[in-house]
Amino acid sequence: MSVDLSQFIPSFLEESFEGLEVMESELLNLQEGDNETIHTIFRAAHSIKGGAGTFGFDNVTEFTHLVETLLDEMRDGRREISPKDTEILLDSIDCMRLLIEAARDDEEYDIDKVEKTSKRLAETLGDELSTDSDNQSTTKVAENNISGYNINFVPEHSLAKTGNDPIFLFSALAELGELTLCADTKDLPALKDIDAQELYLSWQLTLYTEVDESEVREIFEWVEDECLLELVPIKAPSTTSASISASTSSTQSSSSPSSTLTNNEQQTEPDTSQKPTEDIEVQDPETKLVIDSTAEDNNITSKTKTKTKGKAEVGSIRVGVDKVDNLINLVGELVITQSMLSELGNDFEMDKVERLTSGLEQLLQNTKELQESVMRIRMLPISFAFNRFPRLVHDLAVKTGKEMELVIKGEQTELDKTVMEQIGDPLVHLVRNAADHGIETSEVRLANGKSAKGTISLDAYHQGGNIVIEINDDGAGINREIVLAKAVEKGLVEANAILTDSQVYDLLFEPGFSTAAEVTDISGRGVGMDVVKRNIQSLGGRIQVKSTLGKGSSFKVHLPLTLAILDGQLVKVGSETYIIPLISIVESLQIDNKLINRVSGDMVLYRLRDDNVPVLPIYQLFNLATECTEIDNALLVVVEADGQKIGLMVDDLLAQQQVVIKSLKDNYQQVGGISGATILGDGSVAMILDIPGIIHMALAQAQQAQRVKTDGNASVTAEVCL
Amino acid sequence: MNIQEMAQDIPAEGEHVVEGVDFITSGDQYLTFMLAQELYAVDILCVEEIRSWEQPTKIPNSPSYIKGVINMRGIIVPIVDLRLKFSIGEATYLETTVVIVLTYESEESSRTIGFVVDAVSDVLNIESTDIKPAPAFGGCVGQQYIDGLINSEKNVVTILNVNHLQKVEPHSLHS
Numbered sequence: 001m002s003v004d005l006s007q008f009i010p011s012f013l014e015e016s017f018e019g020l021e022v023m024e025s026e027l028l029n030l031q032e033g034d035n036e037t038i039h040t041i042f043r044a045a046h047s048i049k050g051g052a053g054t055f056g057f058d059n060v061t062e063f064t065h066l067v068e069t070l071l072d073e074m075r076d077g078r079r080e081i082s083p084k085d086t087e088i089l090l091d092s093i094d095c096m097r098l099l100i101e102a103a104r105d106d107e108e109y110d111i112d113k114v115e116k117t118s119k120r121l122a123e124t125l126g127d128e129l130s131t132d133s134d135n136q137s138t139t140k141v142a143e144n145n146i147s148g149y150n151i152n153f154v155p156e157h158s159l160a161k162t163g164n165d166p167i168f169l170f171s172a173l174a175e176l177g178e179l180t181l182c183a184d185t186k187d188l189p190a191l192k193d194i195d196a197q198e199l200y201l202s203w204q205l206t207l208y209t210e211v212d213e214s215e216v217r218e219i220f221e222w223v224e225d226e227c228l229l230e231l232v233p234i235k236a237p238s239t240t241s242a243s244i245s246a247s248t249s250s251t252q253s254s255s256s257p258s259s260t261l262t263n264n265e266q267q268t269e270p271d272t273s274q275k276p277t278e279d280i281e282v283q284d285p286e287t288k289l290v291i292d293s294t295a296e297d298n299n300i301t302s303k304t305k306t307k308t309k310g311k312a313e314v315g316s317i318r319v320g321v322d323k324v325d326n327l328i329n330l331v332g333e334l335v336i337t338q339s340m341l342s343e344l345g346n347d348f349e350m351d352k353v354e355r356l357t358s359g360l361e362q363l364l365q366n367t368k369e370l371q372e373s374v375m376r377i378r379m380l381p382i383s384f385a386f387n388r389f390p391r392l393v394h395d396l397a398v399k400t401g402k403e404m405e406l407v408i409k410g411e412q413t414e415l416d417k418t419v420m421e422q423i424g425d426p427l428v429h430l431v432r433n434a435a436d437h438g439i440e441t442s443e444v445r446l447a448n449g450k451s452a453k454g455t456i457s458l459d460a461y462h463q464g465g466n467i468v469i470e471i472n473d474d475g476a477g478i479n480r481e482i483v484l485a486k487a488v489e490k491g492l493v494e495a496n497a498i499l500t501d502s503q504v505y506d507l508l509f510e511p512g513f514s515t516a517a518e519v520t521d522i523s524g525r526g527v528g529m530d531v532v533k534r535n536i537q538s539l540g541g542r543i544q545v546k547s548t549l550g551k552g553s554s555f556k557v558h559l560p561l562t563l564a565i566l567d568g569q570l571v572k573v574g575s576e577t578y579i580i581p582l583i584s585i586v587e588s589l590q591i592d593n594k595l596i597n598r599v600s601g602d603m604v605l606y607r608l609r610d611d612n613v614p615v616l617p618i619y620q621l622f623n624l625a626t627e628c629t630e631i632d633n634a635l636l637v638v639v640e641a642d643g644q645k646i647g648l649m650v651d652d653l654l655a656q657q658q659v660v661i662k663s664l665k666d667n668y669q670q671v672g673g674i675s676g677a678t679i680l681g682d683g684s685v686a687m688i689l690d691i692p693g694i695i696h697m698a699l700a701q702a703q704q705a706q707r708v709k710t711d712g713n714a715s716v717t718a719e720v721c722l
Numbered sequence: 723m724n725i726q727e728m729a730q731d732i733p734a735e736g737e738h739v740v741e742g743v744d745f746i747t748s749g750d751q752y753l754t755f756m757l758a759q760e761l762y763a764v765d766i767l768c769v770e771e772i773r774s775w776e777q778p779t780k781i782p783n784s785p786s787y788i789k790g791v792i793n794m795r796g797i798i799v800p801i802v803d804l805r806l807k808f809s810i811g812e813a814t815y816l817e818t819t820v821v822i823v824l825t826y827e828s829e830e831s832s833r834t835i836g837f838v839v840d841a842v843s844d845v846l847n848i849e850s851t852d853i854k855p856a857p858a859f860g861g862c863v864g865q866q867y868i869d870g871l872i873n874s875e876k877n878v879v880t881i882l883n884v885n886h887l888q889k890v891e892p893h894s895l896h897s
Binding site: 576577621622623624662663664666667668669671672673674677679683684685686687 | 779782783791797799
């Protein structure tokens with residue numbers, strides 16, 4: 001065809017990965033006699049094969065063909081569905097993913113693995129396959145010295161319903177050489193019995209060409225399972241007309257999928273319509289009709305539109321139509337408000353002030369709603385991140401020999417795409433840990449009076465402006481004493497330190513910490529939990545651990561809904577305005593000098609009920625000039641991060657508002673204590689404070705100060721002071 | 723040919739005939755500006771815009787030559803005072819003080835930074851063969867920032883390397 005196929009490759013890859021995901025999740029749900037599931041898996045494999053063939057990813061096609069054959073046997077009931085087959089199919093899916101990824105990146109892939117799997121597939125398939133490949137090889141031998149083919153093409157009646165149009169095939173064939181074709185109308189029923197969506201015709205085609213048979217067959221690739229196709233090589237050359245002419249009957253126009261597919265109006269027409277389509281001129285039965293090139297172009301462009309363009313590396317989001325509709329409605333309202341306001345502005349008099357304020361209020365409302373719905377477009381259900389876990393748990397169960405099941409709840413909870421992409425790996429780590437360290441073997445479980453099968457549950461839900469993801473297991477729980485002993489051994493805590501439970505669990509997130517007795521290839525090397533925590537923190541989230549020995553553990557991950565916008569409290573320090581994320585503010589108060597305590601030299605603590613909160617003047621931290629250096633009557637904003645409270649001393653509290661986060665890194669660099677900048681209503685720039693970063697800075701400064709004072713001898717860390 | 727004369731005959735928008743401006747030139751064009759009494763130049767293709775000085779928002783704990791960031795149509799643009807960075811002249815901020823916003827696009831990223839200078843002076847057409855290497859005899863401006871020297875009438879103009887100008891030295895928090 002004249003279309004540049006390469007533009008569709010990204011969509012093909014995207015669809016293939018989706019297809020693989022479908023296959024994977026369905027396979028894990030597969031049970032005996034569940035035909036619908038097998039059909040779904042088969043369909044996914046089939047479209048991957050078809051697509052791969054079209055784009056010339058031959059290794060993918062070949063491999064998928066094997067998988068498809070196996071699935072086909074299952075579908076027809078010729079083969080029992082055994083766990084062994086499921087395992088092989090799962091492995092095959094991995095291989096397909098490998099192959100497609102290799103095709104996408106144009107890189108080498110693990111040939112050994114693919115070959116091993118395809119060998120296993122072939123063994124499972126047994127004899128049937130060898131005959132299949134025999135057929136292929138015999139047809140290949142016959143290719144030499146051929147000037148053309150006689151093709152007998154008998155499609156199934158339902159061919160049109162699958163979106164295949166013989167006209168496309170014929171135009172593609174015509175590009176390979178000279179094509180004459182003759183339609184066989186003997187199956188055509190009487191006019192009143194015709195179902196417009198069925199295809200009643202078959203064709204005898206003669207193609208004069210020098211191309212290989214495989215290329216000819218490739219054209220029929222999408223339809224080969226739905227038709228009878230015979231290719232007979234011929235030798236005599238011919239000089240028939242160059243234009244494609246097809247004898248047909250009037251019924252073809254109504255049975256042509258080009259009318260049902262590309263033209264919605266056409267679809268709603270009553271069936272057996274005699275209405276000619278825009279593409280095909282219908283004359284009397286048995287007349288010849290000419291397919292002109294514009295018709296072909298039309299079809300091609302309409303096909304192009306249905307596929308999404310875009311580069312693979314850019315990434316795309318599928319957005320529900322309702323969300324887009326909502327957006328369009330809002331933009332409509334905005335336009336109306338705008339025209340109202342501009343009309344008002346044309347001849348404004350003071351008595352119209354009321355209308356102006358109401359107009360502006362409406363504008364505010366519109367903007368807010370528009371902002372919310374735009375943000376909603378970026379929101380995806382968390383099932384995108386949860387999808388991979390059934391397979392993961394299945395694999396882990398096989399690997400560890402433990403019995404376990406995964407329960408997923410709240411997969412419709414929506415989360416920002418960026419957050420979703422970055423939370424995937426930490427979650428995988430946590431689930432792995434739960435499976436490896438948490439869940440015990442069946443014997444141990446039974447001995448402890450639990451059910452033999454362990455349960456890992458994933459739960460996602462909204463809580464305030466946050467999304468919470470819980471990873472629970474009903475396994476052994478975290479043994480506080482072992483953790484503590486290990487921490488002492490590693491020198492993380494003093495041998496006789498008294499720590500609360502949550503402090504002990506926090507030790508799990510220290511680099512290089514693992515309590516697994518043995519290092520397995522699943523987990524236990526102690527790399528990871530610190531990375532998990534860091535990843536979650538970099539998303540502005542936090543993680544909490546709860547555990548009961550013998551009952552199980554629970555990891556709670558709190559994440560912000562979106563990274564782009566946050567609710568902020570504007571504060572003034574000197575001449576500068578800063579923004580403190582509302583989410584980290586515990587409370588704001590006026591300092592009462594009776595509650596100020598000075599300890600260990602120059603550290604200022606503020607008694608907040610039972611807590612002693614260290615006071616940190618922002619002007620000191622940022623080296624600013626300010627008039628309010630007196631602590632006595634200053635304002636204190638108490639913030640919390642990592643379970644640590646500090647009080648930030650500010651000059652004044654200003655408004656609370658939503659701010660759009662802009663990165664400083666784009667044109668500058670990351671600045672300590674600052675998570676980004678934003679533009680305020682008056683067009684000026686304000687810095688957004690990074691509370692965990694500020695706490696770290698304060699710690700570092702305190703440590704530095706201490707080192708100076710004690711000449712590096714004191715081993716007391718600032719952590720203990722704070 | 724006298725294509726330049728022809729260009730001068732073309733009336734600009736609003737029927738004004740602009741004289742003395744080379745519309746079509748050979749060679750590269752450079753924007754020259756003043757730092758104290760010295761002339762410097764940057765590739766004109768890197769110039770995003772020339773703005774008047776406005777007080778930027780300070781970046782905490784940044785070196786003194788980084789004056790802060792401003793909002794340029796929704797983009798956060800850092801402002802570097804070249805006079806402070808190169809220790810040339812006095813860093814005074816008057817109504818005539820200007821900020822040249824430069825964008826340098828490399829293969830992987832593009833960076834936009836504003837530079838405070840005393841005044842913008844002229845646009846020069848320079849053949850690359852006329853650019854002479856700068857003698858390595860000290861001076862306040864580091865060698866890595868200098869692409870070469872060019873003679874313009876009585877003055878010597880220093881051509882600055884925009885890519886190097888835009889490299890922000892990492893600064894520690896506890897200076």
